[in-house]
Amino acid sequence: MNEFHLTEDQQDCLQELINIAMGQASDQLARYLNTFVYLKVPSIESVDAKNLMETLSQQKNTLAVISQGFFGYEGIRGEALLVYQEEDSGRIADLLGYEPDELSQDEQLIDISSILTTTFLNVFARQIDNQMSYNAPKLLPNVKDKLSEHLQQMPFSWDLALKVNINYQVTDYSFNCNMVLLIPETAIINIKNVLDRILAEF
Amino acid sequence: MLDINALISPENKTPSALSEQNLTQINNQIANQLNTGILVLDAEYNIVMWNRFLQVHTDKVANNIIGQSIFIAFPEVPERWLSRKLDSVLQLNTPSFCSWQQRHHLFELPHTRPITTDSEFMAQNCTFLPIETDGIVKNICILIEDVTDVCHYQTQLQKTLDELATISRIDGLTQIYNRRHWQGSLEQEYAKAQRHDKRLSLIMLDLDYFKLLNDNYGHQCGDMVLIEVSALISSLLRVEDIFGRYGGEEFAIILPETELSGAMELAQRICSSIATKPLTYKDHKIKVTVSLGVAQLSAEESNYEMLITQSDSALYQAKAQGRNQVCCADFSTSKPID
Structure with missing residues (x-):
């Protein structure tokens, strides 16, 4: 336990905020995708740097990782990683409403990642009276060997990461991915302050 | 990232605050001197504004292009794909992106680099931003960055790496x-x-x-x-x-x-x-x-x-x-x- 770890109250509060954000985000997505989207309550865990490396490196068939930086007021910032498994990516073009020959698989993955990340984080930011800007999403090259390298070469040092498991079930196809929010130390302190403020108001 | 809204937001006013008119003048000049293309669309995807960068990089006349559909003004952009992308910006109120690594360019603009590249057109990173007016997203701002250099050097690097791998x-x-x-x-x-x-x-x-x-x-x-x-x-x-x-x-x-x-x-x-x-x-x-x-x-x-x-x-x-x-x-x- 160090100063970056969330208390039980803070963790509950964050979980609630994320649940609400994910609910609203999926509602927006369902409208955009024009199809019924069944969303399981996302499982959220905060993991430390060492554990994350272990979980991610154990995952087999990792097809792609898309990274996208986000920046808000009050020093809330970080990087979202969307991790896809080989079997989960067959029909993303369908899901997005594109014709398969209109865009490459890389672009499909980048597109859906950007939509998931920004829709979710926009709603989340609104919950905490904030507003986000985003970097262009990018596909990490050769994830099979380079993921741990990428995690070590982040532009900031981070101790805590939030792992959000997103699972969408759409009538005709299933879609799964893991969203990992890497948050730098200073931003964790800022998030804890925001959570404390919300808890105090509650 | 370029955020024009931040430049004109009232919080940035200092005690010696500029008048609205002066601020508008400053913003217009910045928009026109940026080395980034700015194209603003309405909700029907008609062009409502563009900056000097685009004017000087296309042969189109400013008066003709305002009010025109983006798909008529720029027939080279893939209409169905881009419509879907623009829909997501309006509906989800989120930014969207398009990198040269997936699509070399969206708009057929000549590049200004005296280097031999594979394409006669400028490599581009495009950003699509939702613009809120009176609390409703009614416009989309498209930012077009010239990344011909990046594209060129990245391609050269990849070629060299492939050669090294062979050697x-x-x-x-x-x-x-x-x-x-x-x-x-x-x-x-x-x-x-x-x-x-x-x-x-x-x-x-x-x-x-x-x-x-x-x-x-x-x-x-x-x-x-x-x-x-x-x-x-x-x-x-x-x-x-x-x-x-x-x-x-x-x-x-x-x-x-x-x-x-x-x-x-x-x-x-x-x-x-x-x-x-x-x-x-x-x-x-x-x-x-x-x-x-x-x-x-x-x-x-x-x-x-x-x-x-x-x-x-x-x-x-x-x-x-x-x-x-x-x-x-x-x-x-x-x-x-x-």
């Missing part, structure tokens, strides 16, 4: 695989054969009396012979066979999914092809022969190096029996060589 695998003289790559391939093929219980054979071969050839005709003659022999052997192989230069005048061939009899047959063909191939160097007729040793993977080997040892000892035997011939490792009686 690190290929023997400079004979243009076949070098020892390091060949041995790595053998390790892989060995593991594959073991795992799937497949056959695997190996041929090691050595030019006969190569030192004499060098001594009599010089090293340039020796080099010529190495090149010719490599080319001749390459022409006799299947695509899946892995042919490498093992050392000086010694070569090795990995034959996946091949049993001993097949490998022997190939070794014989190589032996006779080389012996009957006339080579000339500076009007001298050069007679070249090779000795070959063949081995097949059996249950006895516990690592790939043992397979090399087996075929090497068969090669040694072919040399001892008078050269210009093929010998096969008798693996039932084989013993590790001291």
Whole structure:
């Protein structure tokens, strides 16, 4: 336990905020995708740097990782990683409403990642009276060997990461991915302050 | 990231605050002097604003383009795909992106770089931003960044890396695989054969009396012979066979999914092809022969190096029996060589 770890109250509060954000985000997505989207309550865990490396490196068939930086007021910032498994990516073009020959698989993955990340984080930011800007999403090259390298070469040092498991079930196809929010130390302190403020108001 | 809204937000007002009019003038000038294209659309995707960057990079006249649909003004953009993308910006109120790595460019704009690139058009990173007015997203701002330099250098870098990867695998003289790559391939093929219980054979071969050839005709003659022999052997192989230069005048061939009899047959063909191939160097007729040793993977080997040892000892035997011939490792009686 160090100063970056969330208390039980803070963790509950964050979980609630994320649940609400994910609910609203999926509602927006369902409208955009024009199809019924069944969303399981996302499982959220905060993991430390060492554990994350272990979980991610154990995952087999990792097809792609898309990274996208986000920046808000009050020093809330970080990087979202969307991790896809080989079997989960067959029909993303369908899901997005594109014709398969209109865009490459890389672009499909980048597109859906950007939509998931920004829709979710926009709603989340609104919950905490904030507003986000985003970097262009990018596909990490050769994830099979380079993921741990990428995690070590982040532009900031981070101790805590939030792992959000997103699972969408759409009538005709299933879609799964893991969203990992890497948050730098200073931003964790800022998030804890925001959570404390919300808890105090509650 | 460029955020025009932040520039004009009231929080940025200092005590010596500028008038609305001055602020507008400043913002207009910044927008027009940016080295980034700005294109603003309404909810029907008609163009409502664009900046100088785009005006000077297209031949279009400002008066004609305002009010026009983006798909009419820029017929080169893929309409169905872009509509869907713009829909997401309006509906989800989220930014969207398009990188040169996935699409080299959206708009056919000439680039201003005096460098040779693969495309006559400017490589672009495009950002699509939702713009809220009175709390409702009614407009989309498209930012178009010129990344022709990045694209050019990235392409050059990739080309160089590919070249380096090739050089690190290929023997400079004979243009076949070098020892390091060949041995790595053998390790892989060995593991594959073991795992799937497949056959695997190996041929090691050595030019006969190569030192004499060098001594009599010089090293340039020796080099010529190495090149010719490599080319001749390459022409006799299947695509899946892995042919490498093992050392000086010694070569090795990995034959996946091949049993001993097949490998022997190939070794014989190589032996006779080389012996009957006339080579000339500076009007001298050069007679070249090779000795070959063949081995097949059996249950006895516990690592790939043992397979090399087996075929090497068969090669040694072919040399001892008078050269210009093929010998096969008798693996039932084989013993590790001291």
